[in-house]
Amino acid sequence: MTIVLVGLNHRTASVELREKMALTPYGVGVALDQLRDHVQEGMILSTCNRLEIYALVEGVDAALSELDAFMADLHDMSKDQMQPHLYHKRGQDAIRHLMRVAAGLDSMILGEPQILGQVTQAFGEAQASSLTGPILSNLAARAIHAGKRARAETEISRYTTSVSHAGAILALDHVHAESPNILIMGAGEMARLAAKSLAHRDGINLACLNRTLSRAQSLAQELDAITMDWHQLEEGLVWADAVICATGAPHTVIHADIVQRSQAQRADRPLAFVDIAVPRDVEVAVEDIPGVLRFDIDDLNSIVDSNTAHRESAIPQVEAILEEENSIYYEWYHSRAVTPVIKDLRRWAVDVAQMEVDQALNKLGDVDDHTTEVVNRLAHRLVNKLLHKPTVRLRGQAAESNGHCYAQAVSDLFGLDASSTQPGVQTDQHDHHVREWVQASAQNGNGHYEE
Template identity: 40%
Template sequence: MLIIAVGVNHRTAPVEIRERLSFSEHSLGMSLSRLNSYPAIEGCIILSTCNRTEIYAATRKLDEGLNAIWDFLSQKSGVDISEIKNFTYAHTLYDTIRHLFRVAAGLDSMILGETQILGQVRHAYQLACQYGATNRVLNTLFQQAITVGKRVRTETGIDQNAVSISYVAVELAKQQFRDLSGRSVLVIGAGKMSELTARHLVANGVTGVIVSNRSYPRAVELAAQFNGRAVKFDHLYQHIEEADIIISCTAASHYVVHLSEMKEAVARRGGRELMIIDIAVPRDVEPAVGDLPGVTLYDIDDLQQVVDHNLEERKKAAVIAEGIIEEELDKFMQWLSMQFVIPTIAALKKWGEEIKQKELRRALNRLGNISEHDRKVVSSLANSIVNQLLHVPVAQLKAYALTPEGHLYMKVLQNLFKLELPGEQSRNGKEPAQGSLATGQ
């Protein structure tokens, strides 16, 4: 059984192509069924996220399996198959396994070490199982990939250092206040960055959200997302004393938070800490505001320095992660190689057992009426001879299975002994090719 993958991501295709190749969850069952109907496909799993679509499949013939996936994607998207090939990447065998392990570990993501992808890999696998689309090899592969993803994050801490401006803002707030539970944030500006930062703060315990924007309806709209409240931009300074954190990100070409007004607002706070994160370019907050007592001010450069430092830390962790992946890859390849030769070993042992039984019956008939003890001695002798004769070829085949030439030794053994592998029917009712791994569920 061979493992292949065809995919498209943010590095290989523009968003308009990725959109046409993406899969909604409600259509996944039918899509998996259609892909499995191709004769070359023995099982499949579809991983579809905002930045990537990848199809993992088990097949017995590499070229036919890859062509089946490309044809399926072309039929699904309406994009010509030649164009599909231009925008997609294909992995086979060893490279497929390494790629999936790297994906699950967050090493192939737009943001190095991001955590969301591991849950997406798990969900894709669970859905494929739910629709009966997988087989034994894919089951083991994805279970191992999920384990690898967890191990990388546990042992390297690759996801512990924030590498986006909005996440860094949250981390700085957590460092200053230790616990964000019950804290309040005043959001100045209602753009995407303000929304994202507010969302992360709320996810980390902030309960009070106040939004102020020059367009009051937009402020109302954003505040509603967090069960917060909107305030008129002209009344901004009246609400400074209510907030523990201020996030400012407007499109203004000048300062919108001035020192003179902030002096009065800070005085009304009675010495309570105030953290201001100015992520606008040009800056929204007059720099001298950071000198006021109890006020800590960060601008975009401060945050970017933290991002750069954390990214370097993630890159160091990624080096360790690659070593873990190679280690886990070797383990999986050993398992897969063993599965590859199991049918041949089983056929060889069956061949030996049939000869033993035939000759044992003939010998016992010729010996006539002998004691039960003598029968056991003769049977034990026959067992011992067959087991010893087969021990070396079986052990050698297992050893060679771990080498690139393993399949050649297996084929030679099949031909030398004229072995007939069991015609086991797979999950799809497809006949496994002789000498291949019997892994149908």
């Protein structure tokens, strides 16, 4: 079994292709249901800048080819059309990639905060579809933890702007009014972040417009802004000096005709559209209207140049954190090869110790509780001390990818695959007896258990 990744992002695909490939929450659920026929475990990360499938598969090359076709089929594209835009990773490279994504190192805007929540959401959606098992569950949890550490322990998300913040700055850069009017279209997270980055600035007038009026009212109340209903769109375009669009609609919502009408009422005032939505909210043709500027998400890179040096200085620290988290995950991943034999070896040792304790106590005759406890504790300590070094070395060999060979050797040497009730094989009754012995031997005279 191998972890693999097939994906596309802002580096490999144009905004046109990315908006075509973007999945709604419902679409993610449908895709996950279809994905289960192709993988052992799976997770789909769909954002405005990436679509990635993480999967646990057998037969890596065949599985990657199958996942290429799956990606193409999601939007009725041919495999040949899709492949030039895809990247493929396997094993350690796939693991490292997810951690880099969660930490914000692979984002269009380095260190942007939204991606960590999006990875968390993708994991939750895969869990809800019963498509995650121990391998991807542990990986996603480790990646999310790595992302949180990166933001808490470094400056990767300080001195930065998210896509929303960058959009707000771009809007302000292209308005010249002393007290500009900014119309926020949408009421989701992207719109809220853009609006909040403007709300603290003096002299800016904000208005919130959304298809669902109650959501626009809620956002406006939070920002001390005015509210506009959807049917007031043309009125809002006449009022605004800049429009930040982030509706999350699956299609264009601002067309050239309504912009043309609004411009006729604006007395030659320029109007700037900053479209941070994918799929885009604003029809491309509006940029041909005199006095109108249109920017989309691919124009945002220039906004963050001034902060790039600050973020890049944190990259080595973040990469050190990711290497730590990757090592922890990889050690766990490989230790799975030796965990069963370690458990069997401990059962075998406990069984042997218990039999010897029983024989010794029988030979001693009528012994008091204190003597019984001392003998049990002695046996317990001997088991722990004798097994400690072999256990550590078995896990170490597992981390070096030698776990299976060493696990098999230990199993053969100690006869751990025996099928009798001799030491190494347990019945339910015997298991209960061993648990009682372990508890008793771990308890000291004050009624407390050893750490």
